[in-house]
Amino acid sequence: MKSKSFKLVLNYIFCAFTVLLVILFVKNKKIVDNDVVINGNVLNNTVYANIIDLRLRNQKNYQISTDKTSNTQKQYNESDKKAYQIINMSGMWTKEIDLMLPQMTSEGIERIVSVYMKKNGGNKFVFENTKKALEYIDNTVDKSILKADSKRYYDLLADEWYDRTNDIYLVMVLFPNMSTERVDELVFSYTNETKEFFCVYKSLEYISLDGMDKIIFDYVEQTNDYGMVMAAIDYMTKEGQEKFFELCPFEISTMIETQNQNNK
Numbered sequence: 437m438k439s440k441s442f443k444l445v446l447n448y449i450f451c452a453f454t455v456l457l458v459i460l461f462v463k464n465k466k467i468v469d470n471d472v473v474i475n476g477n478v479l480n481n482t483v484y485a486n487i488i489d490l491r492l493r494n495q496k497n498y499q500i501s502t503d504k505t506s507n508t509q510k511q512y513n514e515s516d517k518k519a520y521q522i523i524n525m526s527g528m529w530t531k532e533i534d535l536m537l538p539q540m541t542s543e544g545i546e547r548i549v550s551v552y553m554k555k556n557g558g559n560k561f562v563f564e565n566t567k568k569a570l571e572y573i574d575n576t577v578d579k580s581i582l583k584a585d586s587k588r589y590y591d592l593l594a595d596e597w598y599d600r601t602n603d604i605y606l607v608m609v610l611f612p613n614m615s616t617e618r619v620d621e622l623v624f625s626y627t628n629e630t631k632e633f634f635c636v637y638k639s640l641e642y643i644s645l646d647g648m649d650k651i652i653f654d655y656v657e658q659t660n661d662y663g664m665v666m667a668a669i670d671y672m673t674k675e676g677q678e679k680f681f682e683l684c685p686f687e688i689s690t691m692i693e694t695q696n697q698n699n700k
Contacts (some may be wrong), residue, residue, distance in 0.1 A: 511543075512543070513539070513541055513544065515536045515540045515544065516544025517544075518536065519536050519544065519548050520544070520547055520551070523548045523552050523555075524551055527555040529566060537569060537571075537572050538572070540572065546573055546597075546601065548569075549566055549573070549605075550603050550605040550606040551605075552565075553606070553608045553638065554638070557639070558608055558611055558612070558640075558641065560612075563612050566609050569609075570610075575597070577589060577592045577593045577596060587613065587614060588615075591615055594614055594622060597610075598622055602629075604626040604635045605635065607622060608635070608639055612642070616642065616643075616647070617644075617647075619639070619644075620643055620644055620647030620650070620651075623635060623636060623643055624647065624651050624654065627654070627655050628654055628655075628658070631658060631659055633655055633661075633664050633665060633668075636648075636668055637667065637668065640671055643671065645671065645672060646676075648668060648672050648673075649676035652672060653680075656680075
């Protein structure tokens, strides 16, 4: 009887040990699966575990609306809803949307412009498509300024829209007509507040080199997420790039330098 009890205890111990090994295996596998990969190289996960955590938090922040009017009840009409459905599902600005603009509310148009810019980014084709929408978005800027100083007019218009909504993607539709200095300031303000860098990649050609230096260093200082900004360092000043290499983790810096040498 004692012998059977002893064997039973041993079986329980063996089973428990087996389960523990399985748990450890799965846990380790998850860690490997989450390794940071840059340019096809798997980086040390222990060193960059904080980067993964920060990216998850940044993504969560990105999903939270930063629209200053989000706490108010917005009344979208049927045209607003239909246009949003088209843009959100297809990412395309169709002729049907242009025809619906006069029947839409300003808030409804703001929403579809923001979604469209977020999906497609800043390029001449995108800006041309949304040109008509600008006429239907509420603004109080004196239009007489437009003839005297067009850049100042669009800077003021961008300030008004951004102050009201805090939506950089809505304001992005004005970037081609704005001063570079004001674009730099607004993008910096947005990334500084939201810790979301995605908008930078959607507006690269409108940000100055000096502005990019400021945006990247501020973002990295706050998030320690060097991986997120990698594709934007070519848009920094030469001095900014050199400083970035000095600050960024050794493994990433080495890989970037190797890639630059290969490109030469």
